[in-house]
Every structure is written in C-alpha cells, then in structure tokens.
Amino acid sequence: MTFKPVPATVAAVSDSFVPDGVIATSVEAVVNWGRRNSLWPFPFGTACCGIEFMGVVSSVFDISRFGAELVRFSPRQADLLIIAGTITYKQAPVLRRIYDQMCEPKWVISAGACATSGGFYDCYCTVPGIDEIIPVDIYIAGCPPRPEAFLEGLVQLQNKIAREHLKEQKAVGA
Amino acid sequence: MSTAAGKGISGEGDVRSWKREPIKPGKSDDQLQALAAERFGLARDAKDRWNLTMTLAAGQAKAKLHEVVRVLRDDPELRFDMLLDLAAIDYLSYPNHRGPRFAVVYLFKSLVFRHRFKLKVEVEEDDAELPSIHDLYRIADWSEREVFDQMGVVFSGHPNLKRILNHHEFIGHPLRKDYPCQKRQKLSINDPMVDQLESRLKHFGYQVVDSGEVHLGAPIAAKHQSVAEQGSVDTQKQKNAAGAVGAGGI
Amino acid sequence: MRVLTPEGDHLDFMTLNMGPSHPATHGTLRIFCALDGETMKAAVCEMGYLHRGFEKMVEQGTYSMVLPYTDRLNYCSAMINNIGFCKAVEKMFNVTVPERCITLRVVLIELSRIIDHLVCSCTNLVDLGALTNFWYFFNTREEVYKIWEKLCGQRLTNTVTRIGGMYRDAYPGFEDDVRKVLVKIEAAVAEVRGLIEHNKIFIDRTKDVCVVSAEEAISYGWTGPCLRASGVDRDLRKDEPYYGYETYQFDTVVGETGDTFDRIMIRLYEMLESVSIVRQALDRLKPGPVNAPDARLSLPDRDRVYHDMEALINSFKLIYEGVRPPPGECYDAIEAANGELGFHITSDGGTNPYRIKVRPPCFTQYAAFGPMCEGEMIADAAATLGSINIIAGELDR
Numbered sequence: 122m123t124f125k126p127v128p129a130t131v132a133a134v135s136d137s138f139v140p141d142g143v144i145a146t147s148v149e150a151v152v153n154w155g156r157r158n159s160l161w162p163f164p165f166g167t168a169c170c171g172i173e174f175m176g177v178v179s180s181v182f183d184i185s186r187f188g189a190e191l192v193r194f195s196p197r198q199a200d201l202l203i204i205a206g207t208i209t210y211k212q213a214p215v216l217r218r219i220y221d222q223m224c225e226p227k228w229v230i231s232a233g234a235c236a237t238s239g240g241f242y243d244c245y246c247t248v249p250g251i252d253e254i255i256p257v258d259i260y261i262a263g264c265p266p267r268p269e270a271f272l273e274g275l276v277q278l279q280n281k282i283a284r285e286h287l288k289e290q291k292a293v294g295a
Numbered sequence: 296m297s298t299a300a301g302k303g304i305s306g307e308g309d310v311r312s313w314k315r316e317p318i319k320p321g322k323s324d325d326q327l328q329a330l331a332a333e334r335f336g337l338a339r340d341a342k343d344r345w346n347l348t349m350t351l352a353a354g355q356a357k358a359k360l361h362e363v364v365r366v367l368r369d370d371p372e373l374r375f376d377m378l379l380d381l382a383a384i385d386y387l388s389y390p391n392h393r394g395p396r397f398a399v400v401y402l403f404k405s406l407v408f409r410h411r412f413k414l415k416v417e418v419e420e421d422d423a424e425l426p427s428i429h430d431l432y433r434i435a436d437w438s439e440r441e442v443f444d445q446m447g448v449v450f451s452g453h454p455n456l457k458r459i460l461n462h463h464e465f466i467g468h469p470l471r472k473d474y475p476c477q478k479r480q481k482l483s484i485n486d487p488m489v490d491q492l493e494s495r496l497k498h499f500g501y502q503v504v505d506s507g508e509v510h511l512g513a514p515i516a517a518k519h520q521s522v523a524e525q526g527s528v529d530t531q532k533q534k535n536a537a538g539a540v541g542a543g544g545i
Numbered sequence: 546m547r548v549l550t551p552e553g554d555h556l557d558f559m560t561l562n563m564g565p566s567h568p569a570t571h572g573t574l575r576i577f578c579a580l581d582g583e584t585m586k587a588a589v590c591e592m593g594y595l596h597r598g599f600e601k602m603v604e605q606g607t608y609s610m611v612l613p614y615t616d617r618l619n620y621c622s623a624m625i626n627n628i629g630f631c632k633a634v635e636k637m638f639n640v641t642v643p644e645r646c647i648t649l650r651v652v653l654i655e656l657s658r659i660i661d662h663l664v665c666s667c668t669n670l671v672d673l674g675a676l677t678n679f680w681y682f683f684n685t686r687e688e689v690y691k692i693w694e695k696l697c698g699q700r701l702t703n704t705v706t707r708i709g710g711m712y713r714d715a716y717p718g719f720e721d722d723v724r725k726v727l728v729k730i731e732a733a734v735a736e737v738r739g740l741i742e743h744n745k746i747f748i749d750r751t752k753d754v755c756v757v758s759a760e761e762a763i764s765y766g767w768t769g770p771c772l773r774a775s776g777v778d779r780d781l782r783k784d785e786p787y788y789g790y791e792t793y794q795f796d797t798v799v800g801e802t803g804d805t806f807d808r809i810m811i812r813l814y815e816m817l818e819s820v821s822i823v824r825q826a827l828d829r830l831k832p833g834p835v836n837a838p839d840a841r842l843s844l845p846d847r848d849r850v851y852h853d854m855e856a857l858i859n860s861f862k863l864i865y866e867g868v869r870p871p872p873g874e875c876y877d878a879i880e881a882a883n884g885e886l887g888f889h890i891t892s893d894g895g896t897n898p899y900r901i902k903v904r905p906p907c908f909t910q911y912a913a914f915g916p917m918c919e920g921e922m923i924a925d926a927a928a929t930l931g932s933i934n935i936i937a938g939e940l941d942r
C-alpha cells in the first residue's frame with residue numbers, strides 16, 4: 122500500500138466568504154477522524170494476553186480514553202479485531218471466519234508474541250503468526266504486552282487510519 | 296477459629312455430610328505395596344523412588360486392569376475414590392530401558408484415607424490397547440481420550456474414543472518420541488460434533504429423526520491460499536509445513 | 546434437529562453452537578447443545594482450542610527452561626504454577642529450600658490464589674451482568690500487580706521461582722506493600738459481597754443452578770474450591786500439608802449444595818482465609834538466604850565465581866545444562882487456585898525432562914460441564930461456566 126501526502130486533518134478557513142463557526146475540510150479527513158476515534162474492538166482473546174487486555178479495559182488503564190472501549194463480541198458490530206493470545210491450528214478456521222464476518226472497513230491488531238509469531242510455542246499445533254491466516258495492521262510485542270504497549274499499538278493504528286484514502290480499497294485477504 | 300472443621304458458607308454448623316470429617320490416616324507405602332503384591336500380584340516399580348508405583352505387566356493388563364481398579368476403588372480399606380490423572384509415557388529413547396515401549400500411569404487418591412497409589416500399566420507397541428475404565432470413574436472418559444490422542448493407546452470399550460486436544464484431521468500422536476516437535480498439521484474445518492450430540496440425545500432416550508444442518512462456514516484451505524498469493528505471508532514457510540504434513544493434512 | 550421422544554412425540558430441537566469465540570467461553574471452549582426452548586436437552590463440550598503443546602515443548606529444553614512455560618498454564622496465578630513445578634523437582638533432589646524461601650513462597654501462593662479468585666469471580670459476575678464488581682476487583686488486582694512488578698519486573702507471567710529457591714529475594718518494603726494491599730483486598734471483597742450476597746437477582750440466577758453432588762464431583766475427579774462447594778472438605782493444604790501449612794491458622798470453606806452460588810461464594814470467602822494466611826506468613830518472615838545451598842541447584846555467589854575456578858565451572862554448567870534430577874518418575878502436587886495441580890515428571894538423568902505430565906485441575910471440571918448443564922437454561926450455562934473457572938492455558942496445555 123502506498124500513502125499519498127496526508128491532508129491536514131481539519132483545516133479552519135479564516136475567510137471572509139464563510140460565516141464564523143464553519144470549517145472547510147476534506148471528506149476523507151472527517152471520515153478518518155470519525156473512524157479512528159471510535160474503534161469498536163472485538164477482543165479475540167484466547168490466552169494470557171487476553172487477560173492482560175482485560176486489564177487494559179479496566180479503569181486503571183482505561184482504553185476509553187482512546188475511544189475504543191465499546192468492546193463488542195459480535196464480529197458484525199466491530200471494526201477492530203484484536204487477537205490476544207496463541208492461535209492454534211484448531212482455532213485457525215474460527216479466527217478466519219470471524220475475520221470474514223466483520224464488515225469493511227476493518228483493522229487487525231496482533232497483540233503479543235504468540236499471535237505475531239507463535240511466540241515460544243514452536244510446536245506441532247501452533248500457528249507461527251496469524252498473518253498466515255489473516256492480514257494484520259499492527260503488531261504489538263511482548264509476552265504479554267504491557268497495557269501501555271496495547272495503548273501504544275492502538276495509537277499507532279489510529280495514526281495509520283488517519284492516513285488512509287477512501288478511494289483506495291484496503292487490501293484484504295478475501 | 297478451629298482448624299479441624301470447615302466453615303460453612305451460611306454461617307457455622309449445619310454439617311450435612313460425612314465428608315466434612317477430617318481425612319483419616321491412610322496406609323503407608325509399604326503396607327500398600329504388600330497389599331497390592333498379595334492381592335493382585337503387582338510388582339513395585341523401581342523407577343519411582345519417591346512414592347509408590349506398582350506395575351501391571353503388559354500381558355496381564357487386558358484381563359486384570361478393570362478388576363484391579365474396581366477393587367482399589369471399592370475396597371473399604373483402600374477407597375481410592377478419585378482418579379486424578381492418566382500419564383502416558385513413551386520409553387522409546389529412554390536410556391537402558393527394557394520392556395514395553397509405552398506405559399500408562401493411573402494416579403489414584405483417596406478422599407477418605409490419606410494415601411495415594413500409582414498404577415503403572417505397561418503397553419506393548421504392537422498391541423497398544425487397554426480396557427477402558429470409564430464406567431468406574433467418570434473422568435476416565437476424557438482422560439482416556441487424551442491418552443489416545445497424544446500417545447495413541449487405544450481403550451477398548453470406550454464409548455467415544457475421539458481426539459480431544461488435537462483437531463480431528465490430525466494424523467499421528469504428537470507425544471510419541473518419534474513425532475517431530477515442529478511437524479505442523481493444518482485444519483480445514485472444525486468438527487461439527489453432531490454425532491456426539493446425537494449419541495448424547497440417544498442416551499436420554501430420544502431418537503433422532505433428522506439431524507438438520509450445521510453450518511461451520513467454508514473450509515479454510517482455499518482461503519489460506521488467497522492470503523498467501525498476496526504475498527503477505529511467508530509462502531515458503533507455508534509450503535514447508537504443507538509438505539511435511541502430506542496429503543491428509545490440508 | 547427433529548427427534549422422537551421416549552413418549553413417542555415428535556419434537557423440534559434447535560442446535561446451538563456456543564463458542565469457541567464467545568464472551569462466556571473465554572475464546573477457547575466450545576459447547577454444542579440441543580435446545581428445547583431455552584432448556585439445554587443435551588450438551589457436548591469440545592476443548593483443545595488452546596492446545597499449544599506444553600508437554601512436547603518442555604521436552605526440548607532444560608528444566609529451568611520449563612519454568613516460563615509453567616507460567617502460562619494458569620496465567621491468572623502464574624506463581625503457583627512456578628512454585629508447584631519447582632517443588633516437584635526439589636522433591637526429586639530431596640532438597641528443602643531455606644526457611645525464608647518457604648515463607649516467601651507461601652505469601653506468593655496465597656496472594657496469587659487471591660488474584661486468581663478475583664479474576665474468576667469478577668468475570669463470572671460480568672457474565673451475569675454485574676459489571677460494577679469488575680471494576681472493584683480489577684483495581685485491587687492491579688495493586689497486586691504493582692507488587693509483582695517490583696518483585697520481578699513482570700505483571701502476568703512472572704517466572705519468580707528457580708529450582709532450589711527464588712529468582713531473588715523480596716525488595717525492601719515488600720512486607721509493607723503486601724500489608725497495604727491486604728487491606729484493599731478485604732475492602733474490595735466486602736464491597737462485592739455487599740453488592741451480591743443478598744441481591745435477589747443474583748441469588749435467583751445462581752441458587753440451585755447446575756447442582757453437582759459430592760459423589761459426582763468425586764467421580765469426576767474435582768478438586769479445590771469446586772469440590773469444596775459440593776460439600777467435600779478436602780484441601781491439600783490441610784490433608785497433606787507442605788511448606789508448613791499445618792502451622793497456619795485458617796479454615797477451609799465448604800459449600801452445602803454444590804450450586805453456582807456456592808462455587809462463587811466459596812471463592813470470595815477463601816480470599817479472606819488467604820489474607821489471614823498471608824498476614825501470618827509475613828509475621829514469620831525472617832531475613833535469611835532464599836536459595837538452597839546446594840551446588841546441584843543454585844548458582845554460586847557472584848563473588849566466588851570471579852575468584853574460584855570450581856564456582857565458575859559450577860555456574861557455567863548450571864546455566865548451560867541446568868539441573869539434572871536423578872533418573873526416575875515422581876509425582877508431586879500442590880493446592881493451586883483451582884484445585885490439585887500435579888506434575889508427573891519422568892527424568893532419564895539428563896539435562897532435559899524426559900516427560901512431564903501436568904495434572905490440570907480445570908480438566909476434570911470442564912469434563913463435567915456438559916452433563917452439568919443438561920436440563921438447565923442456556924443462560925445459566927454461561928454463569929456456571931464462569932463459576933468452575935476454566936483457564937484454557939491449563940486445560941489444553
């Protein structure tokens with residue numbers, strides 16, 4: 122994917138033609154602004170990282186400061202798939218199906234060593250990285266990642282969404 | 296506060312069962328050993344130097360195992376009423392090992408007396424079959440499935456000897472020493488489990504007329520391919536994995 | 546699914562697949578059931594969605610390299626797993642760890658039991674719709690994690706013990722931190738009890754739901770809080786005491802009916818008992834070494850390593866090869882948060898374990914889950930699944 126120069130998010134126009142309180146901007150900037158600040162995550166938490174994700178949602182780390190607190194357990198209602206935990210070959214068809222059921226636009230965060238690369242389970246039953254099955258936008262390191270790392274990953278994703286173009290179809294593995 | 300008796304949730308007292316009694320002293324390992332040797336002709340396993348393990352030889356297992364376990368459970372002096380676990384061991388690469396390749400260790404514990412018992416049953420490689428004890432302990436149903444799945448020991452008389460940890464398309468038994476650790480096997484679609492549900496309904500006296508349809512989505516293999524074509528994955532890695540699995544895996 | 550009942554009627558059952566990706570099943574358990582209205586007529590369970598080959602992986606490395614894997618068995622109380630495994634290997638060596646190490650381990654075991662119960666209870670209550678309890682308990686849990694971080698630098702997967710001792714001694718001020726947290730734990734438990742104990746909705750949802758009799762529980766091999774909820778007063782800490790548990794004053798908490806209510810409340814009360822054990826252990830904590838003075842297990846002093854050839858070789862060998870337990874087979878168990886956690890270790894005298902079989906407490910509880918909820922409402926199944934506290938890492942290994 123190539124990125125074109127980023128338009129200013131919201132540009133206020135101090136022009137005498139338009140009355141006060143009216144701003145002019147691109148549709149893209151407004152849509153992306155809305156999308157990135159209201160991500161609805163689907164936590165695909167299978168293992169230890171999932172427990173740590175629960176910590177991120179709880180009040181100490183409070184993911185709602187970033188507008189992503191509305192955790193949905195239906196893929197139809199979510200636009201951010203957070204894979205937190207080891208994915209095994211037995212789980213793989215389920216994960217793929219969940220991803221397929223999510224509506225566009227959708228993004229994927231792979232949290233933790235296991236989801237990213239299989240972690241230290243290099244074994245007959247573990248998928249060595251979920252990018253074998255679905256495309257991934259952001260990888261978070263750690264075993265498990267600290268809650269701060271989760272939030273950093275979320276911010277990175279928001280920055281990425283801000284640079285997206287409406288005309289360009291997201292490359293998805295469908 | 297007393298340490299002898301437990302505290303009920305809704306206040307003190309209201310002891311409803313004998314099980315609230317503290318555990319009684321049990322037999323020592325030596326006593327258990329003598330008893331097992333005399334009643335069942337079992338020999339002590341030299342490998343266990345810390346607790347008591349008695350061995351049931353491969354030739355006798357089929358005839359005796361069920362009876363031995365039943366006596367262990369029901370004898371008023373033994374009362375091994377809990378089957379903790381089944382641990383299967385593959386001695387293929389154990390140094391200086393003589394005897395059958397596999398062994399299944401039955402771990403018993405009594406809740407009445409303070410004693411434990413380990414029964415090691417030897418299993419020959421070319422006749423890896425033991426009688427099931429699922430009718431004596433309910434947990435044996437799943438424990439035996441696990442041993443079958445991981446080690447390939449078959450339990451005759453088991454109602455539903457399916458894989459439990461690995462997926463249903465898996466070939467081989469991963470905990471055998473000759474199964475390579477990194478030999479991956481992919482799954483195309485999950486087990487619908489309709490057969491299990493039907494047999495459960497039959498158990499309650501229902502007769503299934505039409506099982507209807509269960510949707511689990513399309514198999515994953517074709518989709519794997521399309522992600523791979525986009526170059527977002529290490530296709531070589533995938534090929535290696537696929538090659539190692541062979542025809543049945545994908 | 547059309548069925549013919551024993552009375553000869555035709556009925557239409559709906560088949561429903563719950564999980565593995567379902568909020569109540571923690572992403573890894575699958576329940577497939579036949580529904581008559583909202584009643585589950587038959588249910589079968591599937592596991593293995595988190596089977597990541599623990600027992601195969603541990604054969605690839607040394608004994609010390611097993612420790613991080615044990616963290617990820619029951620990741621809600623990783624330290625209990627660490628300690629359970631170390632205790633089993635130490636038993637093979639016939640080594641007793643020093644007094645301070647034992648007392649520290651008791652503190653860590655009980656604190657871990659508390660945070661395990663915290664997570665279990667609050668997620669269970671969330672499954673019932675009682676979200677407030679989640680905030681109360683998770684805030685308290687974060688306080689414990691702050692101590693864990695100071696102690697060993699990790700929150701969840703600590704690897705805090707070593708075979709023959711600890712990773713290192715507790716930091717100065719550890720005891721004060723723990724004492725402060727204990728007060729908060731008591732407050733949180735009191736708050737949650739106030740919210741649920743006499744709450745009509747909660748009682749209606751959980752009383753006499755999915756009752757498990759003592760006989761069934763024993764036949765399924767249940768241990769720990771779930772067994773005690775069914776009225777069986779058995780606890781390894783009392784029955785086969787280790788680490789001096791016989792010298793601590795505490796009660797086992799026993800349920801009466803074995804329903805979901807008992808299983809939830811047992812955990813709340815057990816936390817208070819654990820708090821009392823931790824207080825007693827802290828009173829006994831005396832300065833001293835934390836590692837067994839045994840060259841087969843513990844790394845020698847850094848000072849000696851730099852000046853003494855023997856110590857250098859010893860240190861080198863221990864790091865590269867690790868410990869070598871004598872050949873044989875050994876089973877050792879510990880009362881973990883969920884019940885009896887056992888390790889059946891087979892050693893061939895080499896540096897790598899030949900075979901380690903874990904006896905996970907969850908396995909037995911999940912095996913009973915299908916039969917348990919047959920005849921119950923589907924919504925109660927979700928509540929019950931939380932109350933038997935299935936941790937997939939330990940269940941599937």
Ligand code: SF4
Nearest residue numbers: 169233234235264265
């Ligand atoms: S990355 Fe580590 S913490 Fe996360 S699921 Fe894997 S083993 Fe568990």
